[in-house]
Amino acid sequence: MNSLQQVAAFAETAKHGSFAAAARESGSAPSTLAKSVARLEASLGVKLFHRTTRQVALTPDGERLFQRCQRLLAEVDELHAEASGVRAGPSGTLRIDLPIVLGRRVVLPVLAELVRRHPGLALDVRLQDAYTDLVKEGIDVALRVGALKDSTLVSRRFGTQNMVLVASPAYLAERGTPRRLDQLAAHDALLFRMPSSGKDRPWQFRQRGNPVELHPASRVRLNDGEGLVEAACLGLGLAQLPDYFVRERLDTGELVEVLPGARPAPLPISLVYPGARLVPQRVRAFIEAMDAVR
Incomplete structure (x- = not known):
């Protein structure tokens, strides 16, 4: 011991x-x-x-x-829980790492219901768009968007993320609506500065079934996705964003999707956690709760 x-x-x-x-x-x-x-x-x-x-x-x-x-240590904790008879409900602290907007809008409601059902469960939620080392930081589970690079992690597909190009009706009325990719160069681009690299995220499309990547010039860059939504609503230009960022604005008509037929291939959204023979019950409970909302 x-x-x-x-x-x-x-x-x-x-x-x-x-x-x-x-x-x-x-x-x-x-x-x-x-x-x-x-x-x-x-x-x-x-x-x-x-x-x-x-x-x-x-x-x-x-x-x-x-x-x-x-x-x-994860297996020892699980064995203690099993021996003490607390497997009827998850307990302990669920340490979870989430992309900011996806975490706020999709995952936090799931977590709120989870802790209401399980009084012994506590949460340590980290909202950030930069990737973290799950093992080094002691994270139980994370949500990742895009292709996974760390082969040591166990992954489960949760859903997909579509990227949509949007603009305000006022901007399109003044500048015209582009109908082809080659017309985008004549428009103002709003770009997202990626926190992990500090570089602009390129615009991605599909044309005749093939992926196309554009690096437009821009006078406006933001490192916050929700700020990018607001800039588009204010008529500052075209912005490409995940669909769940702009769904409400599209529904209200504050934004309009541009070139919907050129959307890029959807990106996978995965739940990932460190590989282990025994997965902590708190992680299993979270995975089950996320499966229920897919």
């Missing part, structure tokens, strides 16, 4: 990047965690952290152990 406690101390420290931060989260003293990690290093014969006065960083050996011990 001491070895397991040492592994747990190591995992908490790796997750938070310092003994002090891990101690605040776990309710232990920083010196207690540091001693546990030192004993684990001595028993394994490897150095797990590069230490400074304020923070720690994983060594290559530490990285490998951290990835493996996440699965081990």
